[in-house]
Amino acid sequence: MNRKIIHIDMDAFYASVEQRDDPSLRGKPVAVGGSSDRGVVAAASYEARKYGVRSAMSSKVAARKCPALIFVKPRFEVYKYVSEQIRGIFAEFTPLIEPLSLDEAYLDVTENLKKMRSATLIAQEIKQRIVETTQLTASAGVSYNKFLAKLASDFRKPNGIYVIGPDEGEAFVANLTVNKFHGIGKVTAEKMNQLGIQTGMDLKSKTEFFLRTHFGKMGSYYYNIARGIDQRPVEADRIRKSVGSENTFDRDLETLAEMEGGLLPLIEDVWKWCTRTQIYGRTATLKIKFNDFQMITRSQSAFLPIREKALFEKIIFELLNKNFPTDKPVRLLGVSIHNLEVTHPTEGQQLTLNF
The missing domain is CATH 3.30.70.270 (Reverse transcriptase/Diguanylate cyclase domain)
Known part of the structure; x- marks a missing residue:
């Protein structure tokens, strides 16, 4: 069946909520996000999209594309x-x-x-x-x-x-360019184009062996979707793998004290989610992007879920200290926690860290 x-x-979504709640924004180009040169567009109204404004675009570029763009701070x-x-x-x-x-x-x-x-x-x-x-x-x-x-x-x-009915799927896919396929990103689409795969019809013409040779195990997925086949179930109880928070700062951070201060609200944001959901993780991760756009991530894991905010904060600060001092200013910091488990605190339980 x-x-x-x-x-x-x-x-x-975000932009439409803002236009709903503020009638003066209706019918106008709206971007949810920071308006500074370091800001990033989280969402754009359809009026803004007509000018080429898109989510994940820098606010500086968005403002250049649409001089009348109205920036609104996000209300998550x-x-x-x-x-x-x-x-x-x-x-x-x-x-x-x-x-x-x-x-x-x-x-x-x-x-x-x-x-x-x-x-x-x-x-x-x-x-x-x-x-x-x-x-x-x-x-x-x-x-x-x-x-x-x-x-x-x-x-x-x-x-x-x-x-798209059961007898229409394969034909629908055949006429689309592969960059329109959900699950095929820009890099993969470019690789496919280099292999002569421009459309769903081109993709269907390739053998599964060919696709696995060039794209690994994802090749089987591409082989199937070119035929309108996708057996993945709707996973009602899917648990997210990680939760994180990050911030691009209005000015570069140069001292350890500035970076620690920048991390505190991010740690607070992640921990609020953990305590609200009672889902905790075993791996804490620090993300650093320098002003030359080089990015590094550093992680540390515990044998058991990290159930105390003080411990999470301690791990993040230790990861920062191990990478400081640095001769490059920092433009972005992020923290996240991975290997999530639904759990509840156990009184007096001691955690041991893997170093």
């Missing part, structure tokens, strides 16, 4: 609240929900709580409920697997819905 998968993707607590409202709507239809981020998720509605036979009607109803609840719009892709549902949701943005 063909599965019925929906991919829901909110339209310019608001975005998380709205995201929870949207997840609540999803849960009215199915328990099989795989969130990808705050603004997008896969839903398996093959068997659903509403006993509806049409996944397209479910997607339409979800979109309507999102508008009623949040005053925001979403785009939906409907298909028989995750890969195609994701492609479909991009096909009618914004506020659209597109369906």
Whole structure:
């Protein structure tokens, strides 16, 4: 039996929330992010995208592309609240929900709580409920697997819905350029182009052996998606592998005291997430980007999950000290914790570190 998968993707989510909450921003080019030369665009409204402004673009470049661009500081607590409202709507239809981020998720509605036979009607109803609840719009892709549902949701943005039926998947993929494929990044697409693979049809013409030779085990995945095949299930209980926080500073940091001060709010941000979710990790990681854009990461692991903020902070500061002094100023710092486990503190438990 063909599965019925929906991919829901909110339209310019962060920017749309800001335009909803501040009517003076509606219809204007908006970028969520810092406006300084060191700032980065986290999200751009559709009005800003017309000028070529995109997420992850430096604020300096974005302002040059769109002189009328309005920068708004991000309000992540608001975005998380709205995201929870949207997840609540999803849960009215199915328990099989795989969130990808705050603004997008896969839903398996093959068997659903509403006993509806049409996944397209479910997607339409979800979109309507999102508008009623949040005053925001979403785009939906409907298909028989995750890969195609994701492609479909991009096909009618914004506020659209597109369906790829079981007998349409292979032909749909054949006509797309590989750089439009979800899961094929810029570097991989360039490598494929060098091998004469420009479209899905080109990809399908290659043997699985050829693709595995050039792309390793991912070659089998590429072989299948070129034929509209994707057997990955919607993983409702998927646990994230890491949580982190980073900051690009308005000016370069040159002293150890400045760097430690810059790390404190990042450590606090990560630890708030750990205590709220009761999910802790065994590996602490420090990320440093210097002013010449060289980047290093350093990690240290414990035998058991790190359950105390003081210990997490101590590890991060030790990792920093091992790489200081440096003759290069620092433009970005980041901290993260990996190898996450759902756990609860055990009174009096001692942790031993691996060095």
